Amino acid sequence: MGLRSDFIWGAATAAIQIEGAGQEGGRSLSNWDVFSEIPGAIKGGDSPLEGVDHYRRMRSDVMLMKELGIRAYRFSISWPRILPQGTGEVNQDGLRFYNELVDTLLEVGITPYVTLYHWDLPYNLHLQGGFLNPAMPSWMENYAKVVVDALSDRVSNWITLNEPQCFLGLAYKDAVHAPGWRLSDREMALAVHNTLLCHGKILHVIRTFAKTKAKVAFVQATPFTSVPVTEKDIEAARDRQFMLSDSFANSGVLYTDAIYRGKYPDEYLSRYQDILPVITDDDMRLISAPLDYFGLNLYGGDFVQRGVDGKPVVVPRIKGYARTALDWDVRPEIMYWTLKFCYERYRVPILVTENGMSGNDWIHVDGHIHDADRIDFLHRYLKCMRSAVDDGVDIRGYFHWSLFDNFEWSLGFAERFGLVFVDYVTGERTIKDSGYWYRDIVKSNGLSL
Ligand code: NOJ
Numbered sequence: 166m167g168l169r170s171d172f173i174w175g176a177a178t179a180a181i182q183i184e185g186a187g188q189e190g191g192r193s194l195s196n197w198d199v200f201s202e203i204p205g206a207i208k209g210g211d212s213p214l215e216g217v218d219h220y221r222r223m224r225s226d227v228m229l230m231k232e233l234g235i236r237a238y239r240f241s242i243s244w245p246r247i248l249p250q251g252t253g254e255v256n257q258d259g260l261r262f263y264n265e266l267v268d269t270l271l272e273v274g275i276t277p278y279v280t281l282y283h284w285d286l287p288y289n290l291h292l293q294g295g296f297l298n299p300a301m302p303s304w305m306e307n308y309a310k311v312v313v314d315a316l317s318d319r320v321s322n323w324i325t326l327n328e329p330q331c332f333l334g335l336a337y338k339d340a341v342h343a344p345g346w347r348l349s350d351r352e353m354a355l356a357v358h359n360t361l362l363c364h365g366k367i368l369h370v371i372r373t374f375a376k377t378k379a380k381v382a383f384v385q386a387t388p389f390t391s392v393p394v395t396e397k398d399i400e401a402a403r404d405r406q407f408m409l410s411d412s413f414a415n416s417g418v419l420y421t422d423a424i425y426r427g428k429y430p431d432e433y434l435s436r437y438q439d440i441l442p443v444i445t446d447d448d449m450r451l452i453s454a455p456l457d458y459f460g461l462n463l464y465g466g467d468f469v470q471r472g473v474d475g476k477p478v479v480v481p482r483i484k485g486y487a488r489t490a491l492d493w494d495v496r497p498e499i500m501y502w503t504l505k506f507c508y509e510r511y512r513v514p515i516l517v518t519e520n521g522m523s524g525n526d527w528i529h530v531d532g533h534i535h536d537a538d539r540i541d542f543l544h545r546y547l548k549c550m551r552s553a554v555d556d557g558v559d560i561r562g563y564f565h566w567s568l569f570d571n572f573e574w575s576l577g578f579a580e581r582f583g584l585v586f587v588d589y590v591t592g593e594r595t596i597k598d599s600g601y602w603y604r605d606i607v608k609s610n611g612l613s614l
Contacts (some may be wrong), residue, residue, distance in 0.1 A: 182571040327518075401469055
């Protein structure tokens with residue numbers, strides 16, 4: 166069967182991971198800038214303030230995208246660049262940057278996919294409690310309106326929020342991401358509900374005010390990504406895939422069930438009934454308004470089988486397992502199983518909004534970056550994705566994570582996820598072998614896989 170002729174081939178980034186110019190162009194501080202000042206918070210003491218200098222190199226970066234032949238570019242808007250205080254006065258220089266980015270992309274035939282919230286919160290809003298503050302959904306609504314008013318004459322593809330299990334779970338519960346909090350379950354349940362309301366508000370703004378017909382996704386990763394060992398284990402893997410984590414804000418299913426099924430998982434409602442905030446029918450209607458895509462970020466995963474007690478059991482890794490530089494398993498089968506499980510549960514066309522790996526890449530003596538591991542990784546993952554399509558899973562697009570090596574959150578600049586190598590001292594870019602390989606896959610619409 167193969168991929169659709171209009172399959173969307175792209176690459177992705179996020180504002181604070183690449184832009185730099187943290188104190189230029191009227192941008193204010195974000196939660197991550199301030200978090201990175203805490204000793205030990207970020208590996209190597211790195212700070213996102215300089216990013217990989219994309220703000221200054223925007224035009225030549227778009228030319229690199231053109232050279233790579235990608236058809237779509239997923240990037241996020243920096244809230245602190247648009248509304249330095251989070252609300253109130255709009256920073257016209259910030260809007261100008263994104264206007265020029267969109268225009269430059271369109272000039273070279275690349276379709277923009279805009280993420281509204283990819284984890285960088287204006288510090289001023291963080292100081293007021295961030296996602297714990299009941300005003301957060303209306304702050305988000307106001308910010309979304311500014312962006313939609315400015316860009317929606319040329320942008321029609323939108324992502325509301327990216328991976329709340331990280332910006333809440335890792336951030337407000339596990340103290341690994343900014344702001345490094347360890348909140349109670351009651352506070353987390355409030356933050357989760359406010360976050361879902363933020364999603365609903367953004368979606369409502371796009372549907373009401375977009376000047377071109379909009380397509381919208383919410384993006385999630387599934388922390389319990391599971392691959393059945395044999396056919397007998399398919400249901401066990403599916404059960405685990407949609408399991409609620411004990412640290413509930415880290416679960417994927419909590420958000421995707423609320424958004425795509427209009428209901429929090431029953432287990433969540435019963436187990437935490439005493440600490441949940443007020444959840445009204447109107448809230449759930451706002452949260453679960455129809456979306457065009459189910460956005461999924463896919464990286465590693467586990468082999469799973471049905472245990473003797475009937476519960477899913479993770480098969481321990483064997484010695485010498487294939488792993489990325491970040492020690493994540495190379496598990497291409499997730500591109501078949503997770504996509505299939507999610508499509509069967511939610512029945513919404515899927516966009517793979519992120520997939521890729523961190524590698525130990527360096528410039529070889531001949532001046533090139535021979536990242537054979539990443540090529541093999543992509544080859545395996547994309548073939549499994551194509552098998553899912555052949556089995557009837559409606560997959561509309563694939564975005565490689567990432568376009569450039571960049572700031573990998575609490576791991577700083579220690580990891581390299583890009584198709585394009587970045588010299589972190591000079592900022593110089595070099596397309597890796599995998600970038601050229603991906604260009605050929607895009608050109609053949611996956612036929613050469
Ligand atoms: C998910 C996040 O959206 C992205 O920001 C991050 O860099 C990648 N995963 C890799 O960890």
